[in-house]
Amino acid sequence: xxxxxxCACASSxxxxxxxxxxxxxxxxxxxxxxxxxDGLSQGEDNRIHSTMMSSGSFVPDTKHYELYxxxxxxxxxxxxxxxxKHIPSSKHIAIKKTNLESCDIDFSVLQNEVxxxxxxxxxxxxxxxxxxxxxxxxxxxxxxxAYGSCKDLxxxxxxxxxxxxxSSYILRDTLLALEYLHSKGIIHRSVRASHILVxxxxxxxxxxxxDAHSMIQRGRRLRIVHDYPQHFVRSLQWLAPEILEQNLMGxxxxxxxxxxxxxxxxxxxxxxxxxxxxxxxxxxxxxNGTKPVLADCTTIADLVGEENTNQGxxxxxDSEATNSREITDLANARKFSHHFHNFVExxxxxxxxxxxxxxxxxxxxFFKHLKKKTSExxxxxxxxxxxxxxxxxxxxxxxxxxxxxxxxxxxxxxxxGWDF
Amino acid sequence: xxxxxxxxxxxxxxxxxIKDQLQVLGTKSAKGYQTDxxxxxxxTKNLQVMKTMxxxxxxxxxxxxxxxxxxxxxxxxxxxxxxxxxxxxxxxEGRKDIDRIFANLLRRQxxxxxxTVEYLCTKQEVLxxxxxxxxxxxxxxxGGRMLRECCRIESLTKILLYHEAFYKFFDYVELSTxxxxxxxxxxxxxxxxxxxxxxxxxxxxxYDRFFVNYxxxxxxxxxxxxxxxxKLLGELLLDRHNFTTMTRYISSPDNLKLMMNMLRxxxxxxxxxxxxxxxxxxxxxxxxxxxxxxxxxNKDRLVEFLTKFHTERSEDEQFxxxxxxxxxxxxxxxxPKDQMEVLK
Numbered sequence: 001x002x003x004x005x006x007c008a009c010a011s012s013x014x015x016x017x018x019x020x021x022x023x024x025x026x027x028x029x030x031x032x033x034x035x036x037x038d039g040l041s042q043g044e045d046n047r048i049h050s051t052m053m054s055s056g057s058f059v060p061d062t063k064h065y066e067l068y069x070x071x072x073x074x075x076x077x078x079x080x081x082x083x084x085k086h087i088p089s090s091k092h093i094a095i096k097k098t099n100l101e102s103c104d105i106d107f108s109v110l111q112n113e114v115x116x117x118x119x120x121x122x123x124x125x126x127x128x129x130x131x132x133x134x135x136x137x138x139x140x141x142x143x144x145x146a147y148g149s150c151k152d153l154x155x156x157x158x159x160x161x162x163x164x165x166x167s168s169y170i171l172r173d174t175l176l177a178l179e180y181l182h183s184k185g186i187i188h189r190s191v192r193a194s195h196i197l198v199x200x201x202x203x204x205x206x207x208x209x210x211d212a213h214s215m216i217q218r219g220r221r222l223r224i225v226h227d228y229p230q231h232f233v234r235s236l237q238w239l240a241p242e243i244l245e246q247n248l249m250g251x252x253x254x255x256x257x258x259x260x261x262x263x264x265x266x267x268x269x270x271x272x273x274x275x276x277x278x279x280x281x282x283x284x285x286x287x288n289g290t291k292p293v294l295a296d297c298t299t300i301a302d303l304v305g306e307e308n309t310n311q312g313x314x315x316x317x318d319s320e321a322t323n324s325r326e327i328t329d330l331a332n333a334r335k336f337s338h339h340f341h342n343f344v345e346x347x348x349x350x351x352x353x354x355x356x357x358x359x360x361x362x363x364x365x366f367f368k369h370l371k372k373k374t375s376e377x378x379x380x381x382x383x384x385x386x387x388x389x390x391x392x393x394x395x396x397x398x399x400x401x402x403x404x405x406x407x408x409x410x411x412x413x414x415x416x417g418w419d420f
Numbered sequence: 421x422x423x424x425x426x427x428x429x430x431x432x433x434x435x436x437x438i439k440d441q442l443q444v445l446g447t448k449s450a451k452g453y454q455t456d457x458x459x460x461x462x463x464t465k466n467l468q469v470m471k472t473m474x475x476x477x478x479x480x481x482x483x484x485x486x487x488x489x490x491x492x493x494x495x496x497x498x499x500x501x502x503x504x505x506x507x508x509x510x511x512x513e514g515r516k517d518i519d520r521i522f523a524n525l526l527r528r529q530x531x532x533x534x535x536t537v538e539y540l541c542t543k544q545e546v547l548x549x550x551x552x553x554x555x556x557x558x559x560x561x562x563g564g565r566m567l568r569e570c571c572r573i574e575s576l577t578k579i580l581l582y583h584e585a586f587y588k589f590f591d592y593v594e595l596s597t598x599x600x601x602x603x604x605x606x607x608x609x610x611x612x613x614x615x616x617x618x619x620x621x622x623x624x625x626x627y628d629r630f631f632v633n634y635x636x637x638x639x640x641x642x643x644x645x646x647x648x649x650x651k652l653l654g655e656l657l658l659d660r661h662n663f664t665t666m667t668r669y670i671s672s673p674d675n676l677k678l679m680m681n682m683l684r685x686x687x688x689x690x691x692x693x694x695x696x697x698x699x700x701x702x703x704x705x706x707x708x709x710x711x712x713x714x715x716x717x718n719k720d721r722l723v724e725f726l727t728k729f730h731t732e733r734s735e736d737e738q739f740x741x742x743x744x745x746x747x748x749x750x751x752x753x754x755x756p757k758d759q760m761e762v763l764k
Contacts, residue, residue, distance in 0.1 A: 060596040100644065101687055111606075114599045119561055121512050131598035136643045136687055138598060184516070216520065218527055218569070221475050418680050419717045 057089070058141050060132030064088055065095060065141070068396055071388065072148060075110075075210070078102040083144065083388065092389070093129070096140040100133075110138065113210040120184070124177035126197060126207035145197035145205060146387030147379075154193060154270050157385050160330050161270035161295075164340055166381040170196060171264055171343075172367050173204035173375055178260070179358040181206075182253040185215040187225065189243070190235040191259035193266045200387035202378030211235065215252065224250030237274045238262045241286040241350055254355045261292075261347025268294045268336065291348040294341060300331040339366040429466075431473065431490035435499055438466050442502045445509045464514035471517045474524040491525055495539045500525075504549045504566075507559045515562055522566045526573070537573050547576060548585050554592040554604050564603040571610040574618055581611055581622045590633045594645055605648050612656065620661040627668060638678060647690055650682065654696040670701045673710040680718070683725070692730060695743075702746050715753055722750050 058064070065084050071094070072081035079098040086093050098110065117128040129141040147153060150170055153162065162170070174196055181188055188209065195208030211229065215222045228246050232239065240258030242251040266272040273292030274282040293299045343366040349355040356364075379387070429437065441463040444456060473490055476482040494500055503510075503518050510518065525536045540546055547570060553563025570576040580586060589611075592604035612619045623630060637649035657666040669675055679701065682694035701711060715722065726747050733739050 060598070100647075101689055111599075111602050115561055115603055118599050119516065128599075132596055133598050133642055133644045138644075216523075218523065218572075220524070220527070417684065418677070418714075418721065420677050420714060 058086070058093075058129040059088075060130050062132075062134050062139070065093075065139075066396070067095065072152070074098075075105070078105055084141075086141075092144045092146075094142045094144045096138075096142065098138040098140070099136065100138055101136045109210060113212070114138075114140065116186070116212055116214075117209055120181070120186075120209075122177060122180040123203070124173045124205055125180065125209075126205040143199065143205075144388070146200035146389055147198035147382065147385065148388075149194045150196045150198065150267060151192075151194035153198065153382055153385060154267070158382070159270050160327070161268045163381055164268065164336050166378060167264065167267040168340070168366060168370060169202070169375045169378045169381070170198070170204050170267060171260065172362065172370055174206055174260060174263070175358045175362050177206035178253075178256050179362065181212070182256070182358055185221055185253075187213045187215065187251075187253050188256050188259075189213055189232075190238065191256050192235060192238045192263055192272070196263070198378065198382070200379070200389055202375040204375055204378070224252050226250045235259075236279060237272050237282065241289075242352060244283055244286060252352070254352050254357065257347050257355050257358065257361065258349075260358075260361075261344050264340075264344045264347065265292045265294060268340070286350075289350040291345060291350075294336045294344055295327065295331040296334045296336045297332045298335065298341070300328055303331070337366070339364070339368075342366070429469070431486055432493050434466060434470055434473075435490065435493040435497055438463060438470065439497050439499050439502060441466065442499070442506050446502065446506045460509075460511055460514075464511050464517070467510075467514050467517040467521065471520050471524075474521060487528070491528060491535060494525065495535070498543075500539075501543065501546050501549060504546060504553075504563075507553065507562065508556055515559065519562050519565055523569050526569050534573070537575060540570070541575055541579065544579055544583075547580055548583065551580070551585055551588065554588070554595070554600060557597060557600060560600045561603050564600075564607050567607050568610050571607065571614055574615045577611055577615050578618050578622075581618065586611070587629075587633060590636060593637065593648075594640055594642060598644065601642075602644065602648070605645075609648075609652055612652070613659075616659065616661040620659075620665065623656070623662060623665040627665060631669070635678075638682075643687065643690075647687070647693060650690060650693040650697065654693060657697060657700050666700065667704075670704050671708045671711065673714055676701050676711055676714055680714075683729075688730070695729070695739075699742055699746055702749050712753070715750060719750060719753055723747055726750070 064087050066087055068083040068085065070080045071083045073079065074081055074096055075098060079096050082095045082097060084093050084095045085091070098105065100107065100110075114128060114131050117126075118131075121127070126142060126145070129143070131138060131140050133139070148156075150162075161167075174191065178188060178191070186209075188206070189211040190208050191206070192208075195206060197205045197207055199205065211232065213225060213227055215225055226246075226248070228243070232243075236244070238259040240251065240255035242249060243255050262273055274285070277285070293303070295303055343361070343364055346354075346356055346364075347361070441459050444459045445463065470490065473486055474482055500522070503521075507515055507518065526534075526540075528534065528536050547567070550563045550567045550570070553559045553567075556563075567580075570580070589604060589608045593601055593608055595601040595604065612623075634649065634653070637645055638653070640646045640649070656662055657669060676698075679694050679698040683691055683698060685691055685694070701707075702715065704711070707715070726743055729743065730739070
């Protein structure tokens, strides 16, 4: 196969622009390609990120990709995210394979997500490099976010939450992404730790635009929207009260800010507020204006008080009790800055009039101490975790895995054909 | 009027500036197109100003008078076609402003008149310029969006359907890049389904050519093309506006054979979509002889096949009803021979 590969390279190179792109491009373009080798001295990952978008070098052809191991799941487990080597450039990327035969997939939603993402370009929004169909799977080629999602970080090590500084970088970058989306009239609608990804160099990207909604419709910018899709169920915890209320007042971009507040708690506490709470109770709490808080020594007394009253209704299981004692001890031992507490509080403002915009929040005192642009500090703040960069030891995906086998058997069992 | 920013351009000045900048960027020399960064940045800024004039800002509604002047100037100077032609030479964010500007101008209305639509009817090349964007990956999705805005207007749909260029869609929907191919399919579908009367007339008048091409989509190697084409076929045939087309389609034994084979495809989704086309053949009260013959030859097999077909869809009542109906119809099928025997 490698030989074939080289043949293809050699033949297509002659027609290419003089820039060093040693592999074929299916679509010939007339544009003067931007200079692609200007960033050699910069951080490798940054460069990949920027040139990946502009170069159009990712070809919709499976032959260009060598699949390694599954590193994540997406879309309700119907999609696998696979660590992949892009053969022409030897770069590591990620491919999301979505099984379109699965009945859980709403094809048009998937299509909208891809088409929307392809029209966005921002350092903090996860780009889609190319997409194509292979058998009954949709392959979405994306940069490798080697630390995984913030939820992965929490799962892997920071079960009691990330440090305030790590959280501040992540939230700052999330807000930068939202500032961009909101300026385009796009409401993200599912901001949560599992949709915030971290690259090896610490760059943070917002992903998960499946539920995103455009406020610009038919050549007019809507002031509010009333769209309440069915599959919101997974994100209920993070959604703003005005979305959950589903009333005529509608909602707008500021509803994402509420989700940022919930995500801030999720990052710092290690779990999202309202976890384990019955949906109706959560709804009531949100509508009544209950504001979740960061668990530390200044707030834990109130939190524990609440939890005890809650447990009165439940049958108090022992393990839960010890668990909550651990949380109490831990919270008592830490203290978040009042900037952080205030940040969360204003994000979770119930009233849309008082809730600040992404741009306003970026000027919040919580972010004052951060270096202007980079998040290269982030990897040092999430040690001992390390990014997934060495793939040499990882197993390669086997051709024809179990699914295919099952399918073959299915085919065999089919009756004889028709008589025409 | 604003007291600040007295440097504000009038709509005329703005359009002229944009046109001039486009002409600079669109000039081709021996070395290829100009890439003047300054011009490009200024153009993006001007487009933003234009967008704000049309949409208003957070705290001000657009002025009708300014919008009217702006639109008139855009028509008079032929700036629309230039904007679309040189889309790729405009930077990423500027391109999206063009999409917004286009959408806004298009829906402009003065009483019952739609000046931009009228303009486009006389400048049809704008529409085909948009269509051609599907061949330019960087701008394909934007072109598609603008084209779908046009599909909302009946007169523009008519122009697009009856033009030779319409048949390019059959290639575009098979492009290897999923997002572009599926965007093209959305536009294709929109053209064929939004304005029922227009598309019904079109399908009747161009039946042969259309379905020869459509056949290729149904047998495409691309799973998504096949599945989407099959689904759309079902929708088209079941739409009462397309009665004539449906009658013709279900009289062809080749079409029936194709659907029966698709019922057996390994993809369950394709099987399911094929069912919804197949049922029309069976439900037809006036089946031509060749169709009846095929059904009769496969009578027992079909009954057995349908009985086992997608039994897990126990909650889809409509599907179960339809399946039961088909099984009953097929069981009761009798050919001319059988009828003779009955008579004896």
